[in-house]
Amino acid sequence: MIPPIYILAQNYVSANSIAGPIDIFHTANLFIKNIVGESGEQISWKIISMQETEIISATGITFKSESLLNQISEPGWIYIPGVVVENDDEIQTYLNCNQNLANKLTELYNSGFSLAANCTGVFLLADSGILDGKSVTTTWC
Numbered sequence: 848m849i850p851p852i853y854i855l856a857q858n859y860v861s862a863n864s865i866a867g868p869i870d871i872f873h874t875a876n877l878f879i880k881n882i883v884g885e886s887g888e889q890i891s892w893k894i895i896s897m898q899e900t901e902i903i904s905a906t907g908i909t910f911k912s913e914s915l916l917n918q919i920s921e922p923g924w925i926y927i928p929g930v931v932v933e934n935d936d937e938i939q940t941y942l943n944c945n946q947n948l949a950n951k952l953t954e955l956y957n958s959g960f961s962l963a964a965n966c967t968g969v970f971l972l973a974d975s976g977i978l979d980g981k982s983v984t985t986t987w988c
Contacts (some may be wrong), residue, residue, distance in 0.1 A: 861931050874946045
């Protein structure tokens with residue numbers, strides 16, 4: 848079984864940090880369908896958020912949240928896309944304002960969820976302590 852992927856969107860997210868992976872998941876499903884056939888198991892994903900139903904990216908693109916982080920129960924992958932920040936002060940403010948999220952991600956990780964992130968999302972995982980003692984890399988959005 849392919850575990851579900853939950854894309855954790857936040858305001859000021861880099862739009863390509865959400866749209867890019869969705870395009871990749873969609874393309875992978877096309878390959879599965881073409882190679883295995885209609886019976887092939889598909890990758891499933893949904894955009895989730897902490898509180899909002901509409902997420903506004905840094906460039907003004909709106910994404911709709913299908914569920915809240917506190918509502919997910921089926922273990923799977925939680926993917927934390929990068930948010931756009933302009934400098935060190937803004938990244939520190941982002942981390943300080945998201946301590947509850949970092950704690951929730953630690954709780955979900957400890958209960959069996961897998962985590963992935965890109966760009967500044969990796970900083971949130973590092974700030975939570977989940978990455979302590981692990982090798983990590985990040986990408987630009």
